[in-house]
Amino acid sequence: MIRTIVVLPVLLLLFAISAFFADAAVDGRGMADVAASEAEPVTAPVEIDGEVLFRVRGASSFPAGQRAQAIKNRIEATAADTSIRSDMLRSVESDNITTLFAGNRLLMNITDSDALLEHLNRSYLAKVHLTRIRQAINDYRYMRSRDVLLQGCLYALAATVLLLLGIFLLLRVGRQLTEFLDRRVKSRIRSLEIQSFKVVRAEQIWLAIQGMLYAIRLVVILAAFFAYLDFVLALFPWTRGLANRLLDLITGPLTQMGKAFLDAIPNLLILVILYYFFRFVLRLLRLFFDALSKERVTLAGFDPDWAPSTYKIIRFALVTFALIVAYPYIPGSGSAAFKGISIFLGVVFSLGSTSLVSNIIAGYMLTYRRAFKIGDRVKIGDVTGDVTLTRLQVTHLRTLKNEEVSIPNSQILNGNVVNYSSLAHTQGLILHTTVGIGYETPWRQVEAMLLMAADRTPGLLKAPPPFILQKELGDFAVFYELNVYTDNPLEMTRLYTELHRQVLDVFNEFGVQIMTPAYRSDTLEPKVVPREQWYAPPAKIPPET
Incomplete structure (x- = not known):
């Protein structure tokens, strides 16, 4: 705890520094982008069979990409026309432009702006472009000759055979290595244990070794296949450009990911600081509410049982606030995909979370x-x-x-x-049962028998004492309610059963019938209790009577 308190000011200082450098980096990148957009014109490469001859700039009416494609088409058309020799290439100078021809066929125009782009004068740039185009035409015709194409097919066939043979040998060696390890090493692998708890089982270690060997074979096969593609595609002029870009197809995304990671480091640092800061606050809150729940700290009107739920509510609100603060610093939070997923999750949650x-x-x-x-x-x-x-x-x-x-x-x-339990341990829980007894039985006797049954029932409280209520003077019987106290509501069922047993035993002992309150006719004698029977056993005459 003390260490956390000491570290907190350091985290806040780092947070301020990170925010400053993040803003500075954003401003610096913005100024650099503006300066670059003003200083560097848009250019496009003129590419023949995957080889970049040179780059050209464009104009608003004729963009660089369209101009480069037009020059490429003219050079390829000239190279395909064997009637035009490469030594027939020439340049024609004028006041503001230099034109390159192949015989009488236009190849391209070179302006002062093109020369300024290369930091050369226009006449020298025309000579360099002319030499480069002449070499490209010769290479174009050479690579499409019958002998070169036949040689390329033979090399491609040989490379294919070598690739398949290499994959076959690699798989066979890998299988033999697995069998060797299965015989010599698998039986020696033991589970990693801490006391009696197995952290990693021996089967899991063996599966990890097999997975590592499989991953090594897969990486070797993919590397061999990549080298095969690079070699075969470079043999033919139509696919040489793809071969030159093959490595970029792999390294390009990795480079972009690395650059994005480096750009996100200030934001990641802010997220780390926010994480530890809110974690520190949550830890303080947890210690406080733990003290409340254990009554080491008391608040007026605050029940200790409320502490866990209150902590959860405050934790949810604090985590929500932390997410709101951290959202702008999450990498990719400003992308359309991230926003779309957030909206989708919000709609799904709102539709499905009512209950x-x-x-x-x-x-x-x-x-x-x-x-x-x-x-x-x-x-x-x-x-x-x-x-x-x-x-x-x-x-x-x-x-x-x-x-x-x-x-x-x-x-x-x-x-x-x-x-049933909230008042049982302080005031007692009242269990009650009702019996119907005929009018011919003295009520004092009935109440005395019920109290005797309650006194005989184990598990009931003696204080407060049991009591009787006459619930109803019915058509056929008087209904008596016996009320008893217990401080153990979990034994309600057993206590009711035992109480009923004692009531039955007491009434049978004194010969009093618990009647069924339904019959068709009454007897001729009135069902009244003579005064001399008012206190029939086990009822007792009060001292004052």
């Missing part, structure tokens, strides 16, 4: 409502069970039949929750 967001919000609201906690016995809807796990989206209950039930938090928030 997800509602359940997450409900999960946090349940935490602050303190409706229940893990271990409580609750009734949610028609499901009764013990809370085993609370998540952002769902709450898990284990029912009395040992079933796992997952209830969405939004459903819990919109419904009623009965918590």
